[in-house]
Structure formats: structure tokens, C-alpha cells
Amino acid sequence: MPWEGSLQTSIQFAAQDIVGESVIWAAHEQALYWVDIVGKRIHRLEPESGRHDAWPAPDFPTSIGLRENGGFIVGLCREVCFWCPDSAFEPFVVPEPDLPENRLNEGRVAPDGSFWVSTMQNNLNPDGTPREMTGRSGAIYRIDADGSVMQLTPREYGITNTMGWTGGNRFLFADTPQNEIYSFAYDPQTKRLSDRRTIVKGFARGLPDGSCMDAEDTLWNCRVVGGASIARFTPRGELLALVELPVSWPTSCTFGGPDLSTLYVTSARFTMTPDHLAAHPIEGSLLAIADAGVGISEPKFAG
Template sequence: MHLTALPCAPGPGRLTEGPVWHAAHGDLLWVDITAGLVHRGDLVDRDDDSGLPDLRLTTTVGLDRPVGAVAPCASGGLIAAAGTTFLRIDEAGAVSEFVAPAVPDDGTPRRMNDAKCDPRGRLLAGTMAYDTTAEAGALYRLDPDGTVTTLLGQVSISNGLGWSPDGRQLYYADSPTRRVDVFDYDAATGALSNRRPFADTGPAGLPDGLAVDAEGRVWVAVWGAGQVRAYTADGELHAVVTVPASQVSSCAFAGPGLDLLMITTAADGLTARQLAAEPDAGRIFVCRPGTRGMPVPPFADDPARASSYPTSPHEHRGSV
């Protein structure tokens, strides 16, 4: 299956990443990593006959450091993986420090990259070196009580987090390996085991952010290829979404029915000639992939409110 994504209205960012549908608010969150910006936007009608919505930027919060990803909190506000720390952003946009992992003190500057909440509302977040030094990053788990656990070490560029519909498998990409791996995931403890290859993106590009649909297919943003590729649970190629921007950074299911695929791209590092050939690089794109995603749980810092969060696409709230 071949699909094409359309650009949305918000202007290009430098390193646009981390889209996540905020079910409680019925809107989309995303970040511009190197600019330190956290954006929020509404889905609105598009002025054409494509049948797809557009995106309208509503608010932006600026941070004093790069921000790899954000996730909604069950208590309200957001949790952000930013710099080498975890921050809280309240609903008024005020920012406070929450906790920081023990990052190696070896003189290598690092930052947070991709992050996402597991089915129990724990946040998994990975790091990378600014200069992409091999094996300088790690993957951490942040529990709602502030405990930080190192799950993986010797990671080069931590990316691509997503869980199977039953929560028993975690899909993960260390981008320079050009491979998405899958782990067995213990939902009760948040422990990983039995790492094995899942899908190889080959010479065309690097696996970046990913999303899993309700049927267990894994939709992978392929940086450098101008594509999102969907793989079946057996690792077979199912669909390709063509994106008119080479540096495709992530994707997320969004909308009231979780039937839209929102795709982020980046302009960072492109030459003037490349930017002229890719005028929409750095924008968010949208397509309707013919399947539904799964609700992403919030960071479970308020168990009572977290338990009332939608757990299927049919419970999803919001408006287009």
C-alpha cells in the first residue's frame, strides 16, 4: 500500500519531533528539539477536497534547553525530557525541575531524545551525544514517584518507542543500527528482556520515531528516505507513506478516532540547495492510513485520573 502525506499549516521547525495526541485536551503536542519549543495545536478543516484536516498552532512554551519529547501528565500539565533532565510544565506554561538521571560525567555533552509512556504510565526516555558519539547514550525509565532506572546503556541515538497492543512487546530503534528491535516487556515491572531484530530500514535511511496501530503494525519514520514505513507484527513491509521532506523524524496517530497519522520532519542540517528542493522540510504532515492507533497513556503521577484515561480508540475524545 502506498500513501502520500500532505503538509499542515504551521511553519517549518528546525528539528520537529515527538508528536503525541493529548486525549484529555483533544489536540496535538509536538516539539522543536534544538529550538527548545513545545507546541500545541488543534485539528481544523482544510480548504481543499483532500478529506484531511489541517493543524492550527495554538500555544508554544519555550524552554532554556533542547527538548526531546513531552507527554501529558495524569495530574494535568506535561512531563518533558529536556536537556539531560525531566521537567514539569504546568497548564499555565510554568516550568519546574522534576528529576535528573545519573548521566556519565565524561565530558561528552548529551541531550534527551525520544520519549514515550508505557501502558502503565511510566516514561521511557533516551539520550544521545550532541555530536552523535557512538554508544554515548542510554535508555531510562522514569517512574511516577521520580525513580529513574537505566534500562539500556551504550546507545548511540535512542529513538522509536512503541508497545504492542497487548503491552508485552516494546519496539525500539537505536538509529545508526538501521534496525528496529523488539523486546519482551514486563508491564508489571517495566523490565526489558530478549532483544531481537524486528525490521531493517536498509541503506535508504535511519529508523527514527515510530507508532504502533491497533492491529499491531509498526509505523516507522525513516530519516533520510522521505518515508514512513509500516511493518506487520511479523516484520514484513505493509505500507509506505511518501513524505515530501527527506528527514522524516517521527509519527503518531491522532484525531478523535485515532485514524490520522501525523508525521514530523526536520530542516536541521540541510543545505540551502536541499532546502530549495524541500520547501516543506520541518513541517508536520498528515495522512489517513486506513487503520487506527492506540491511545498513549499519560504519565501516571495521579493514579486515579490515569485509570480514567481512554484505553481504546472508540473511547477517544476530542474534535476535529
């Protein structure tokens, strides 16, 4: 039977994010960075000192990653940009110029230094209110330092989430409305994906959102839409643990701290009613789970 219960969880920062996402650990700064998609801002937090900074984004920021050349690579609504704090966003590539009704969603730097992004039919109006989705048109793209873009999957996914690379050259990915997590074979030579397998289907707690890998090659998956938990799966989809959380919509996670042993978790308050938020004011907070495991260093985009 998988372990089920609570670890030592605390509110690290009461961000009140509408949709907190894409949290990463910048070890050279001993700081966390993450985005609030609908709030159109990028956060920086030093857990040790409590120092917090935030910067506005010109559009919905959907993901963020570290760069070898300094600063960050950031997914906005349609384009991928380079950015440094207190500087302008520098356009880099537009992965789907032919699909104006789509937007970017998940994005992560891969172990080889490329940046992977996934897309979905846009579910946001310009003011950040929900927009009805009518189709499944999302795909996964690989972006290299020279600006080349490679489409890795058909355009057939709903709300694209989770990116993790295992030691066995498998790539893990999720479609939130389908309540499924997939495993693909990844060929480092051809850079192609193949052999898609469904490893988690119909898991009873919420729906899959963002994830991170740990040093034991397991996936920590945030369970959004009322899931109020993080599920830990093997690369084959076997449940190892279910960690209860005090927020109902956990969205993404990463290991950080000096020894990479604290699991940090973003959350959302998107579509929640004023009555619910009044009764649950910590929705949208950044959480810290002490001694959850041991993480892996965050890769940097090779450009």
C-alpha cells in the first residue's frame, strides 16, 4: 500500500496568486522564481531571508526557466522571450504562429539545455476571466538555443501540464481534463518522442497539474481542481505516496533549499468564489514541505 498522510507543510509566502505556476529553484541565488499567469507577474522569493520581489509581465506569463547566459527564458501567451529582472522582455520565438487561438501553457528547460513548451486552446479572455474551451489542439515543442522549433507530438491535447525526464530516457507529460499522465520514449539522438503509454488514468484525487522529478527518479504531481494533494508516482505510474495539502488547487512544485530537500508548491485561486476565498484565504499561497525528499538541480537553457 502507498504511504498516505501529511508531511510538515507550512505557508512560505501568502502570494494570493490567481494561477501560480512554473516554480523553479535558482541555486546560485538561493531563491525561488515562479509566475502568476492571470496576475501577469513574476515572483522572486528568498526563503531564508523572506525577501520578496515581483515584476509585471506584458502578457500572461506561463512558464519560466534559467538561462546559461544569465537571466531567464519565459513563455508568455504566444511567444517565448528572454528576460532579466527590471529589464524588458526580448522576443525569441513563436512556437505556433499558425494557431492564433492557442496559447502556451507548460514550459521547462530539459536536461540537455533545450526549452520545451506545450500549448493548448486559449482558456483565458484578455482580462483573465475564463474562456470556454471547445477543442483539443495542444502539442509539445522543443526549442533549441539557435531558435529552431521542433514539434514533438500531434496537436491533440487539452490542457497540457507536467514535464519530467527520467533516467531511462522516458518523458512524462499530462493532460489535465483527461486525468491522464503519459510516458513517452525519448531518443536523445533524434530528439524525437515515440511509444506513448498512459501510466496514470482516472486517479481519484483531483486532476494532474504541474510536477517535478526527484533524485530517486520519481514524479511529484500536483493534484489540482480540488485535489488538495501531491501524488508521488514511479516512472511506471505506481503510486508511492499521497501528501495532503491545505490548499485545494496546488499547481506546480520544485525542490529547493541548500540541500534540495524542501518541496515548494504553488497554488491557484482561479474561478473560486468570494465566499470560498473568505473561508480559505491561503488559496494561491506558496507552500513549503520540509524533508519531502531530495531534488535535482534545475537545468539551464543553453542560450
